[in-house]
Amino acid sequence: MRTPVMDMFGLDSPIFGFSHCRDVVAAISRCGGMGTLGTSHFTADQLERELSWIDTHSDGRPYGVDVLFPYGSPKEYENLTPASLEKLLPQEHRDFVKNFLDKYKVPQFPEEQRQQILNEYMSDLTRTHREAERRLEVVYRHPQAKLIVSALGPPPRHVIDKSHELGRKVAGLVGHPKHAKRQVDLGIDVIVAQGWEAAGHTGEISTMVLVPQVVDIAGSVPVLAAGGIATGRQMAAGLALGAQGVWCGTIWLTTVESEVLPEIKKKLFEATSSDTLRSRYGTGKPARRISSPWVLAWEQPDAPKPLPMPLQSMLTNEPDERIKKFRVAELMTYAAGQCVGQLHEETTVKQVMQDLLTEFADARERLNQE
Ligand SMILES: Cc1cc2nc3c(=O)[nH]c(=O)nc-3n(C[C@H](O)[C@H](O)[C@H](O)COP(=O)(O)O)c2cc1C
Numbered sequence: 431m432r433t434p435v436m437d438m439f440g441l442d443s444p445i446f447g448f449s450h451c452r453d454v455v456a457a458i459s460r461c462g463g464m465g466t467l468g469t470s471h472f473t474a475d476q477l478e479r480e481l482s483w484i485d486t487h488s489d490g491r492p493y494g495v496d497v498l499f500p501y502g503s504p505k506e507y508e509n510l511t512p513a514s515l516e517k518l519l520p521q522e523h524r525d526f527v528k529n530f531l532d533k534y535k536v537p538q539f540p541e542e543q544r545q546q547i548l549n550e551y552m553s554d555l556t557r558t559h560r561e562a563e564r565r566l567e568v569v570y571r572h573p574q575a576k577l578i579v580s581a582l583g584p585p586p587r588h589v590i591d592k593s594h595e596l597g598r599k600v601a602g603l604v605g606h607p608k609h610a611k612r613q614v615d616l617g618i619d620v621i622v623a624q625g626w627e628a629a630g631h632t633g634e635i636s637t638m639v640l641v642p643q644v645v646d647i648a649g650s651v652p653v654l655a656a657g658g659i660a661t662g663r664q665m666a667a668g669l670a671l672g673a674q675g676v677w678c679g680t681i682w683l684t685t686v687e688s689e690v691l692p693e694i695k696k697k698l699f700e701a702t703s704s705d706t707l708r709s710r711y712g713t714g715k716p717a718r719r720i721s722s723p724w725v726l727a728w729e730q731p732d733a734p735k736p737l738p739m740p741l742q743s744m745l746t747n748e749p750d751e752r753i754k755k756f757r758v759a760e761l762m763t764y765a766a767g768q769c770v771g772q773l774h775e776e777t778t779v780k781q782v783m784q785d786l787l788t789e790f791a792d793a794r795e796r797l798n799q800e
């Protein structure tokens with residue numbers, strides 16, 4: 431089966447995959463899908479290195495990059511220094527974090543290292559449009575990066591125009607039909623309709639309900655179904671809803687190529703579909719992740735209200751680094767969607783793609799016979 435979005439990029443399969451890990455991205459593209467790298471963890475210099483690596487490991491196939499353009503991101507944060515931004519964090523929130531980490535005896539970083547992490551994090555602060563555009567300057571130097579995906583809001587029109595001039599297509603993630611309308615009006619090339627069961631930042635509408643509504647609004651703009659797709663049957667459902675392809679994130683986390691720590695992988699294998707929750711703890715916006723006492727602490731009645739983006743992640747980034755560095759497995763968490771309950775063993779990206787396509791073909795055949 432071929433869909434127009436496959437022809438748009440010369441793909442062999444309608445599988446688009448999001449990952450923060452370059453090995454996963456390159457493997458998806460090598461297997462004929464469209465690997466897409468999340469850029470939010472990288473400074474501009476790191477991103478340059480990651481994209482150069484993907485260039486040489488994806489057999490000349492196209493790949494994508496995902497950049498955050500938070501809707502309504504206040505400009506006032508763009509010119510702050512790390513020290514001045516840190517001062518905006520309320521004492522109540524700092525005390526809450528400190529008390530929690532003390533309770534779990536999470537070791538501290540020496541002050542110098544703490545400052546270094548803060549500075550690195552700030553130079554990597556992707557939660558403003560200015561930073562997103564800095565990353566795109568890097569992306570534009572890599573001709574194989576054919577797809578630019580905007581998350582958390584539509585990119586400004588000049589970004590779409592420039593990307594088009596440079597031969598790139600632009601996609602936008604949406605979680606609500608009204609967001610789809612906004613993206614179509616801006617001239618976006620592909621829409622990713624992401625339901626609430628997905629990993630990461632999500633809205634409140636399930637994939638089953640969202641995708642057909644977005645397809646109807648999108649008209650001739652191709653739509654990819656995202657959220658809860660881990661098998662070929664779910665892929666067939668996405669295409670039956672009118673999507674031209676699928677966009678998956680959680681399914682790659684348990685591959686051999688994936689970046690996740692062994693402790694997290696273990697949690698992912700043990701998790702059922704009810705072991706994720708949408709929480710504002712990480713960035714201030716609701717994002718689905720694997721539950722842990724650290725995430726649940728923010729849901730308790732005595733917890734302070736999470737701060738708006740980008741302040742909340744300033745507060746939680748250093749604790750997250752400590753939890754990771756000192757391998758406090760109990761507190762570890764990671765973005766993961768409800769389909770985590772369908773992942774039971776480590777496999778390769780290639781195998782994941784083959785399984786998706788085989789089961790997809792079986793599902794189509796079965797429907798045609800019935
Ligand atoms: C670990 C992880 C991190 C994610 N971070 C981002 C992100 O930075 N930007 C983004 O657009 N989507 C992000 N997502 C969401 C994916 O793009 C995708 O929409 C989602 O994973 C699809 O649903 P699924 O998880 O059920 O497959 C992330 C997903 C995962 C698994």
